[in-house]
Amino acid sequence: MKFISIAKKDVKELIRDRRGLIMILIFPLFFMLVFGFAFGGIGQSNQPHNLAVVNYDKGSTMPLTNKQVNFGTNLTNILGDSKYENTDVHIFNVTQTTETDADAKLKKREVDAELIIPENFSQSVVALLNNTIQQQTAPGTATVTTPPNATSTLIIRGDTGYIGFGVSQGILVGVLAQYQDKLVTEIQNQVKGTPGAQPTKYLQSKVEAIPGTETFTSFDFLAPGMMVFAILLLTTTVAAALTREVEKGTLARLKLTKMRSLDLLFGGMLPWSLIAAAQIIILLLVAILIGFHWQGGLNTLLLAILVGVIGGVASISLGMIIAAFARNDRQAANLGTIISVPTTFVVGAFFTLPQVVIANINGQPFQIYELLPWTHVLNALRTTLTFGGGWNDIAYQVGWALLLTLILFIIGVVLFSRNRLRAEN
Amino acid sequence: MSDFIIKAQELTKNFGDLRAVDHLNLNIKRGEVFGFLGPNGAGKTTAISMMVGLLRPTSGKVFIDGKEVQEVEKGNIGICPQELVLWDFLTCKESLNLMGNMYEVPDDELKKRVDQLLEDLFLTEKANTVVGKLSGGMKRRMNLAMALVHEPEIVVLDEPSEGLDPQSRRVLWNYIHRLRDREGKTVILTTHLMEEADRLSDRIAIIDHGKLLLLDTPKNLKKEIGEGDVVDMKLSDPNKNQEAITALQGMEQVYSVVEVEDRINVRALDAVGKLPSIMEKVETVGVRIADLSVRQNTLEDVFIDLTGTGLRE
Numbered sequence: 001m002k003f004i005s006i007a008k009k010d011v012k013e014l015i016r017d018r019r020g021l022i023m024i025l026i027f028p029l030f031f032m033l034v035f036g037f038a039f040g041g042i043g044q045s046n047q048p049h050n051l052a053v054v055n056y057d058k059g060s061t062m063p064l065t066n067k068q069v070n071f072g073t074n075l076t077n078i079l080g081d082s083k084y085e086n087t088d089v090h091i092f093n094v095t096q097t098t099e100t101d102a103d104a105k106l107k108k109r110e111v112d113a114e115l116i117i118p119e120n121f122s123q124s125v126v127a128l129l130n131n132t133i134q135q136q137t138a139p140g141t142a143t144v145t146t147p148p149n150a151t152s153t154l155i156i157r158g159d160t161g162y163i164g165f166g167v168s169q170g171i172l173v174g175v176l177a178q179y180q181d182k183l184v185t186e187i188q189n190q191v192k193g194t195p196g197a198q199p200t201k202y203l204q205s206k207v208e209a210i211p212g213t214e215t216f217t218s219f220d221f222l223a224p225g226m227m228v229f230a231i232l233l234l235t236t237t238v239a240a241a242l243t244r245e246v247e248k249g250t251l252a253r254l255k256l257t258k259m260r261s262l263d264l265l266f267g268g269m270l271p272w273s274l275i276a277a278a279q280i281i282i283l284l285l286v287a288i289l290i291g292f293h294w295q296g297g298l299n300t301l302l303l304a305i306l307v308g309v310i311g312g313v314a315s316i317s318l319g320m321i322i323a324a325f326a327r328n329d330r331q332a333a334n335l336g337t338i339i340s341v342p343t344t345f346v347v348g349a350f351f352t353l354p355q356v357v358i359a360n361i362n363g364q365p366f367q368i369y370e371l372l373p374w375t376h377v378l379n380a381l382r383t384t385l386t387f388g389g390g391w392n393d394i395a396y397q398v399g400w401a402l403l404l405t406l407i408l409f410i411i412g413v414v415l416f417s418r419n420r421l422r423a424e425n
Numbered sequence: 426m427s428d429f430i431i432k433a434q435e436l437t438k439n440f441g442d443l444r445a446v447d448h449l450n451l452n453i454k455r456g457e458v459f460g461f462l463g464p465n466g467a468g469k470t471t472a473i474s475m476m477v478g479l480l481r482p483t484s485g486k487v488f489i490d491g492k493e494v495q496e497v498e499k500g501n502i503g504i505c506p507q508e509l510v511l512w513d514f515l516t517c518k519e520s521l522n523l524m525g526n527m528y529e530v531p532d533d534e535l536k537k538r539v540d541q542l543l544e545d546l547f548l549t550e551k552a553n554t555v556v557g558k559l560s561g562g563m564k565r566r567m568n569l570a571m572a573l574v575h576e577p578e579i580v581v582l583d584e585p586s587e588g589l590d591p592q593s594r595r596v597l598w599n600y601i602h603r604l605r606d607r608e609g610k611t612v613i614l615t616t617h618l619m620e621e622a623d624r625l626s627d628r629i630a631i632i633d634h635g636k637l638l639l640l641d642t643p644k645n646l647k648k649e650i651g652e653g654d655v656v657d658m659k660l661s662d663p664n665k666n667q668e669a670i671t672a673l674q675g676m677e678q679v680y681s682v683v684e685v686e687d688r689i690n691v692r693a694l695d696a697v698g699k700l701p702s703i704m705e706k707v708e709t710v711g712v713r714i715a716d717l718s719v720r721q722n723t724l725e726d727v728f729i730d731l732t733g734t735g736l737r738e
Contacts, residue, residue: 005526009515016514016555249510252479253571257527258499423481423495424474 002259006267014271024237024275025282028230032283035222036290049168050111051079051092052102060122063130064190071125072117075179079115082175091171106157112164115172116155124152128180129187223287224381225349227304228374230279231311232344236336238272238319243332246323246420261417269316276312277305284385295388303384303391307398311377314405315340320412324419347375364396373404430455430579430611431476436485438471438635445471447635448485453613458605460626460643461615462724464732468635469615470507473581476613477502489579500528503577505569507584507615513557517548517567520556521574528575535574542570545603547596562593569597573604580604581613586621594621601625619725629724633732646727653680654696655726656703659716663687668710676706681730688716692726 014021057072080094095102095111102114156172158165245251254264284301288294319336326332344350346369359366369375380397383389431453438446446468453459461469474480476487478494487494489501512520518539525535543549546566551559556567565585572580582601586594602625604610616622622629623643630640639646660669666684673682679693693699696719707714 002527002529005523009512009519009523012519013512013514249506249508250512252506253504253510253524254527255479256477256499256502256504257524257575258529259527423478425481 002263003267003270006259006264007270010268010271011274014275020237024234025279028226028233028279028283029286031229032223032226032286033290035226036219036287036292048090048093049113049164049171050095051168051172052095052097052105052111052114053079054099054102054114054116055096056119057117057121058119058123060126063126063133063187069122069126071122071183075117075121075176078179079172079175091175092168103157106159109159109162109164112158112162113168113172114155114157116157118152118154120152121154125183127151129183132184132187219287219291220293220386221382222350223283223292224378224385225344226287227280227283227308227381228311228347228349228378229344230283231276231308231315231377232340232347232349232374233336234272234276234279234312234315235318235322235340236333238268238316239322239326239332239336240329242268242319242323242416242420243326244329247328251420255421261413261421264421265320265413265416269313272316273309273312276308276315279312280305280308292385294385296384296390299390300384300388303394304381307377307380307384307394307401310398310401310405311374314373314377314401314408317405317408317412320416321408324412324415343372343374347372347378349374349378370400371404373401373408376401376404428454430490431613432488433472433476434486434488436472436475436487437483438468438475438480439483445635446475446482449632449635449637451630451637451640453611454628455611456605456609457627458601458612458614458625460622460629461613461632462617462619462622462629462728463615463632464617467633467732469632470583471635472632473504473583473613473615477504477579477581479504500575501577502579502581503572503575504581505572505583505585507587509564509568511556511564511567511571514555516553516555517543517559517570518552520567521570524571524574530575538574538576542573545600546570562589565589565593566596569600576608577610579611579613583615584617585614586616586618598625619723619728623724631728631731638731639727643724647722647724653692653694653722655720655722656691656693656696656700657688657718657720658691658707658714659688660707660712661715662712665710665712669707669712672706672710673703676702683729683733685729690726690729692722692730 053076055072055076057070059068059070059072061067062069076094076096079092080090082091083089084091095105097105099114099116102111102116105111106114154176156169158169160166251264281301284292284294284304294300318339322332322335322339326335346353348369353369355365356368357365358368367375376397380394380401383393383397387393429452431451433449433451436446436449436451437444449468449472461473463469471480475482475485476494478487478497489497512523515523521539521542522535525539530538540549543552546569548563548566548570551563556564559567565588569582569585572582585597585601589597598621601612601614604612605627612625614622614625626643628640628642629646631638631646660666666687666689669689670682670684673679673689673691676693676699678695678699679691681690681692683690691703693703696703700717700719704714
């Protein structure tokens, strides 16, 4: 069992080269932390968005009741009071301020967005209400005066390149649309004299979450991607390690022995698979610590390790292919990085990619990205760790990952054996 | 069974436009220490790599015990390369056990061999030390041990003394003698150290530019090519060395006159008796002798005579 001797050798080398081992394990950890802090909210799923409100509204007189009203102030209060559904967390931290101060705060990113309420805002709301009343009542039964400025524009200002602004403005647009609808409904009820009309509840949206994902953040989607990133980085390490063996001459020493190609490559695969499994466990632990909502318990962890090992073998195979051609370990490491980092993007580890369906297999669309085993590894990891899916939920993805990894492994073995394990030309 | 264990026939290797080995024909006897002597870049390592099957020749063939080298069962050859080829993070014992396993040496036999090798090469105390922490000399000895753990019939030592201190070199030389005398191994030794080739080799092949220049015993080489003594002198004006060499080359019974590091070496029969006429000849070119010594001819003189003195790298 020469492959076991090779595996033992590689395990000893991996463990004793502490600096190298730490680098292998720490580097992806660093990325996990960065992404966790950037997108995770460190355990808090829903956080208030900082909003600066500049209220120029001068108010107006309500139709029917002739009461003085200021809808700008009303809107500001509603924004400040609104909470995420089923939580005590406010949607916005509202700061009322001047336009100059709000602009300064935007530049410093002390606020995510700035809402400017124009001076004729109440007038335009009143105009809207008058219009509604006229449509509801018979001509001549009610006298309504239409103010001259019937329209006004609310300005949502912010840094369009800032994700905080993107989220805040999205919520604001929704809130404002609902605000207008509710005002109309309210006045219609008043005109009809509908008894027991519902008190105005301006923010009544219904969000339906996939079970278990109610408190999710972007990080819950990204964490499995980070694991795939770590697994893909094994390509670089394996390619460099194999090329170093060539460069140092130790491979030539082994070539003179009775060792076969498969002994070397299969033996080398075992310790690297252990590293892949260790990476999954360590990265999951760290992800949980910084806010990942792990679902499914030990069963999903075991499934994730299995999937991670398959992904690891795919990366090792890619490493073999690179080592079959690289001239030295530095070139191997560079090539590994050049190939593995874009691959991480292509498999969708960091963001969702546009649909590019190339075939339909058993009624399931097959996308171009799915030609890579890591896409299936990522999908399986997300299914099991993020959504708590079991074996049945990931079997399809695991099947594809296994098949594609096997193909990649065969290519790796053939190329490495042909270029490195035969007598040189 | 043939007396020759290795036969190289018309062995040639080209790397692009460079011909590293040029139609090399060699027969190496079973149980001899065969020295490959040549300057850096002469083609020694390339020739050896082809002879052990690590490098495919451009043309020509190598036979080991009558079989083409690619068909020979692995394990017949042990190679100790010029560079230190070791796994830095394995201990001495682990490294030897790994190599033993790769050669399919049975476990009980392997244990005995590993212990014996470590003892013979004075590494027992370092058996459980990782290779990366050994001294340079110890690493060299480990490099050798790795080539021997499977007890090969042919041992190839590629410049094994490189960088060794005199003590470690002596240990190594004794061990090489022992390989031949007690264990009957065939040892192929490449070196550019004259003393090493002289002391260890039964026969020496001098190669340069990939070609075999001479092949004989050290004694015969010195006798046939280097008969006589060497007058080693330094002139008062080294710029006139070439003029003096031309003048000396015309003298009777002077075999060779070469310039070595600003000095002139004159090889001649009965050099002491010829000293007055040599001095007289030198003075005819308008210089005087600043320093002079007479010594017996060495293998180095033969080597310089055949390969010249210019740097190859």
